[in-house]
Amino acid sequence: MNKRWLPTAAIVIAAFLVIDSAFFTVLQPQQAIVFQFRDVVRVVESPGLHFKVPFIQSVDFFDKRVLSVDAPSQEIMLAEQKPLEVDAFARYRIVDPLLFFQRLRYERIAYDRLGSLLNATMRSVLGTVKTATLLSPERVAVMAKIRDQLNAEAKDFGIEIVDVRIRRTDLPQKTSEAVFARMRSQREQEAAQLRARGQQEALETTSDADRQATVIIAEAQGKAEQIKGEGDSKALEIVGEAAARDPSFFSFWRSLAAYKEGLKPETTTYILSPDSDFLRAFRAPPGK
Amino acid sequence: MTNGDQEGPWGPSGKKKPGPESSSQEPGNPWARKGWNPRESGNGSDGPPAMPPPEFEEFLRKLKAWLGPHLPRERRNLLFLVLGVMAALWLLSGFYLVAADQNGVVMRFGAYTRTEMPGLRYHLSYPIEEVLLPVVTAQNEISIGFRRARSNDETRGIPEESMMLTQDENVINVEFTVFWRISDVIQYLFEIRDPQQTIKKAAESVMREVIGQNKLQFALTDGRSQIAEETRTRLQELLDDYHAGVVISQINLQTVSVPDEVKAAFQDVINARLDQERFQNQAAAHVNKVIPDAKGQAAQMLQQAMAYRDQKIALAKGEAERFREVLTASAGARDVTTRRLYLENMESILAKAPKVVVDKESGVTFLPYPVRNLPPSPSSKEGGQP
Numbered sequence: 233m234n235k236r237w238l239p240t241a242a243i244v245i246a247a248f249l250v251i252d253s254a255f256f257t258v259l260q261p262q263q264a265i266v267f268q269f270r271d272v273v274r275v276v277e278s279p280g281l282h283f284k285v286p287f288i289q290s291v292d293f294f295d296k297r298v299l300s301v302d303a304p305s306q307e308i309m310l311a312e313q314k315p316l317e318v319d320a321f322a323r324y325r326i327v328d329p330l331l332f333f334q335r336l337r338y339e340r341i342a343y344d345r346l347g348s349l350l351n352a353t354m355r356s357v358l359g360t361v362k363t364a365t366l367l368s369p370e371r372v373a374v375m376a377k378i379r380d381q382l383n384a385e386a387k388d389f390g391i392e393i394v395d396v397r398i399r400r401t402d403l404p405q406k407t408s409e410a411v412f413a414r415m416r417s418q419r420e421q422e423a424a425q426l427r428a429r430g431q432q433e434a435l436e437t438t439s440d441a442d443r444q445a446t447v448i449i450a451e452a453q454g455k456a457e458q459i460k461g462e463g464d465s466k467a468l469e470i471v472g473e474a475a476a477r478d479p480s481f482f483s484f485w486r487s488l489a490a491y492k493e494g495l496k497p498e499t500t501t502y503i504l505s506p507d508s509d510f511l512r513a514f515r516a517p518p519g520k
Numbered sequence: 521m522t523n524g525d526q527e528g529p530w531g532p533s534g535k536k537k538p539g540p541e542s543s544s545q546e547p548g549n550p551w552a553r554k555g556w557n558p559r560e561s562g563n564g565s566d567g568p569p570a571m572p573p574p575e576f577e578e579f580l581r582k583l584k585a586w587l588g589p590h591l592p593r594e595r596r597n598l599l600f601l602v603l604g605v606m607a608a609l610w611l612l613s614g615f616y617l618v619a620a621d622q623n624g625v626v627m628r629f630g631a632y633t634r635t636e637m638p639g640l641r642y643h644l645s646y647p648i649e650e651v652l653l654p655v656v657t658a659q660n661e662i663s664i665g666f667r668r669a670r671s672n673d674e675t676r677g678i679p680e681e682s683m684m685l686t687q688d689e690n691v692i693n694v695e696f697t698v699f700w701r702i703s704d705v706i707q708y709l710f711e712i713r714d715p716q717q718t719i720k721k722a723a724e725s726v727m728r729e730v731i732g733q734n735k736l737q738f739a740l741t742d743g744r745s746q747i748a749e750e751t752r753t754r755l756q757e758l759l760d761d762y763h764a765g766v767v768i769s770q771i772n773l774q775t776v777s778v779p780d781e782v783k784a785a786f787q788d789v790i791n792a793r794l795d796q797e798r799f800q801n802q803a804a805a806h807v808n809k810v811i812p813d814a815k816g817q818a819a820q821m822l823q824q825a826m827a828y829r830d831q832k833i834a835l836a837k838g839e840a841e842r843f844r845e846v847l848t849a850s851a852g853a854r855d856v857t858t859r860r861l862y863l864e865n866m867e868s869i870l871a872k873a874p875k876v877v878v879d880k881e882s883g884v885t886f887l888p889y890p891v892r893n894l895p896p897s898p899s900s901k902e903g904g905q906p
Contacts, residue, residue: 244579248579257630258630258631259627260627260631261709261710262630278631279629279630280629280631281628281629297711297712297713298711298712298713298718298762300713300714300717300718302721323718323762364689367686368687368732368733371729371732371733372729394762397722398725398728399724399725399728400728401685401732402684403685411689411691412779412782415691415778415782415785416781416782416785419785419788419789420788422792423788423789423791423792424792426792426796427799429796430795430798430799430800431799433800433803434800434802435803437803437804437806438810441806441807441811444810444811444814445810445811445813446814448811448814448817448818449818449821451818452817452818452821452822453821455821455822456825458825459822459825459829460832463829463830463831463832463833464829464832466833466836467833467836468836469836470837470840471839471840473840474839474841475843477844478847481847481854481858482843484861485843485846485861488861488865491865491869492865492869498872500873501873501874502870502873502874502875502876503875503876504875504876504877510863510866
């Protein structure tokens, strides 16, 4: 029994192998090249099930999607001798797999080649660009220029550069030190200005207030003197009015008050003449 | 919102895709689960992946029909039974479930055929058709400029990613998060090889572009929301250009600050502003003291003056009234009154003072009056001549 199995099994397996080698699937994101030994037979771009001659023909697959290559950060000299650390990435597609295979063969090689091409192109384009330009809406135009230049070279490899984007533009170490120093000094200046202005305004305010205070007091003093003067003049008027009734009597009466107040007994010695009016009674008593 | 961490669009995957920078939550290699390793182009290969059993069974089925007549009956029946069961199993393997947050992407011999909505679906079994099940509704996030620790909520800054140049050539520190989700499944799966990395790189590039067009002060203060919005818009435009099939829901600026090296100087400006306020407050306090004081003083002066005036007038009135009364009282006997007044007053004036009576004829030789012969006066002061 077993022996009769063998030939049929062998035929079956052989058939299976042949069929297996005659079909290949191209996945949605792939494209393929069919080779016959070393020669290219055809390029297959549509996904799905395809046929080839078993064993004699082989297939190589390539990615149809957008791929990306990074140019690691490097120091590039911009226009006006300004160095900048630039980090960019490019995105590309294999549009002509045949050309790609002929020139580059493996994606790994493509990655390296494109990487160094990208670097070279960036250097040459950025060498004519000022830092300020990269910090303006023109940045997009610069990136487009790099892409176009890169595309011109990449076409030979069956590659289309979809775009190039500058990721980081950073200052090299020593320049960033200088920039930090500048940022610091700008802030210090601003701080000093604020304080000075604050003090000046404060001084103005206080001086103005002091001035006002002086004026207020001076005016009050003037007014006070005026009021006192009113008092004085009114007082004179009142007494004068009363005195006017009998001026000589007033004068006599007022003098008496003056003597009383002005000649203090403790401090005055009187030398009187017997002829004085006060001592009149000494000389001539009434009735004599 | 879930991270696309455990489940890439193509389900949990064992291996992590080797990439230069891995962002915090990244679906694994989209193609790994199904065994479809994207062959690096050019490595060459000779056909479809290794044949899994179902294919073999199909051939065996054909085989049994062809072999049938050559086998003994019992063996043949057993063989037919086994083959039949296997065939049935193979057919049944075409059922699959599309979860509520997934889409089913069906490929026939590798070519995209159709998209299936959530539910129980059927496809022609492998190798004819196969299905990918990406999660399409989840919102993913990418952190740029910082990393969040899993265990707690601490963040760690990444200066290379976060330091940027502003328009006025100053250095600023920006840490932000990009929230995105798949909008077009087909584009997302088949247009770009590593869409996650592409989003991240593009986001970095766009953010730097936007920051580079704004000044430092603006970005630190009022400009934050504008910058976030502009980044989102431009990033979306860029990704649409790439046909990435994603939508950026939001850009979240976690931190916008100045580098550590200059923080102190910036803080000092804030302090200077506070100082300025302080000076102004002090001046205001001074004003509030000095002027009311002056006014108070002024009022006091006026009060005193008025008091003087009123006093003066009152005294004058008193004096005038007193005189008038004396006048009235002495109206009939003016001389007598006069004499009486005179004597009374002189009496009190001379009462306690030291006196000397000198006859004017004999008094000539006495004068000038030698001071030392004066009778002693009560005070120590020597009296003067009258």
